[in-house]
Amino acid sequence: MNSAGRRFASLFITHAILLTGVAFILLPFIWMLITSIKPPDEVFNAQLRLWPKQFYGIENYTMALTSAPLLRFALNGLIVCGGILIVQLLVAIPCAYALAKLKFPGRNALFVLVLLGLCVPEQVPALPIYIGLAKVDLLNTYFAMMVPFFLSVFAIFLFRQFFRSFPDDIIHAARLDGMSEFEIVWRIVTPSAMPAIAAFAVFSFVAHWNDLYWPLIVISDVNLAPPPLGMMFFSDAEAGTNYGALTAAATILTAPLLIVFLFARRRFIEGITMTGVK
Known part of the structure; x- marks a missing residue:
């Protein structure tokens, strides 16, 4: 086999592997979309069909929008994710600049502490933060959902890598x-x-939009529920076993994430490449 043939075979194998990975990643989303337009009797049908025999999308999406305040859940998610991101940037950018460009005693030791902070899961400080919020009567507020994430050591690390150049x-x-x-x-x-x-911003938005652990602890008011907690309330109280309506609701609440990534995808790829984070 000549060099051109070897190169073609190499590109073919590489793209085949990449396309297989893409199909594997997209399959749950495709299945969610398909299920959201199926009638209840076709959801657990043994036949594998990409398009339902009876289009039931209008009924499922209407039930999802009318049975629970999904738009309110999405608005809560935007408020929480936006508030967290703004404070994270206000804190992390000056810290990262100081670690990258300013010379002061203990700078390297401080950066080591930042790296160690990456190893601390959010469950570790959950109890003392919850007790503190309860003492000052701040449970069931947007602030309670946002405050544990105002300091992002990952953001400090990421921006420091960028500012060094x-x-x-x-x-x-x-x-x-x-x-x-x-x-x-x-x-x-x-x-x-x-x-x-x-x-x-993409990392932060996706992580906190999908976060269920902390809102489940500090929020009991349905009107303040972010998307994951709202979906749990919706499935328990309204949809029951109607998986078509459940997947329709999940599709509606997943759409903002896709929109954010589509708008930021070019900058996202540039940022990952320029900071050297793989």
């Missing part, structure tokens, strides 16, 4: 012009970090 000459020139460090961070360094910010 930022030219020092630009920073020195800004200092000579009389700019303070905060002005340098927010007016010069941060605008250049938009790919990294977009990449982290």
Whole structure:
């Protein structure tokens, strides 16, 4: 086999593996969409059909939207995820800049603590945070859902990797012009970090949109429920065993994640590539 043939065979095998992986990842989403347009008697039918015999999508989506406040759940998710992301950026960007560009005693030790923070799961501080929120009567609030995630050590690590490659000459020139460090961070360094910010925004948004553990602890009011908790309330109280309506509701609540990623996909890929995080 000549070099051209070997190259074609290599590309064919590589793309076949990638397409197999894509199909494996997309299969649950495709099955969710198909189930959301099936009537109840076809959901557990032994026949495997990509399109139902009877289109039942209007009924399923109507029931999903009218039986539970799904749009309210989505709005709660947007408020919580947006609030968390804004505070995370306000905290992580200056911290990452200091670790990357400022020289001070204990900088390396502080960065080691940041790396160790990546190893601490959210379940570890859950009890003391819950007790503190209960003491100040802040349970069943948006703040209670957001406060444990205001500090993101992953964001500090990600932005530090990006800021290390930022030219020092630009920073020195800004200092000579009389700019303070905060002005340098927010007016010069941060605008250049938009790919990294977009990449982290996708990670943060998806993680907290899908989070059930912490809202399940601090929220009992249905009107404050984010999407995962709202789906649990919906399945328990309204839908019962109507899996067509359940998957329709899941499709509606998953759509914002797809929209966010589609808008940020180019910046997301740039951010992952430029920060060296694989």
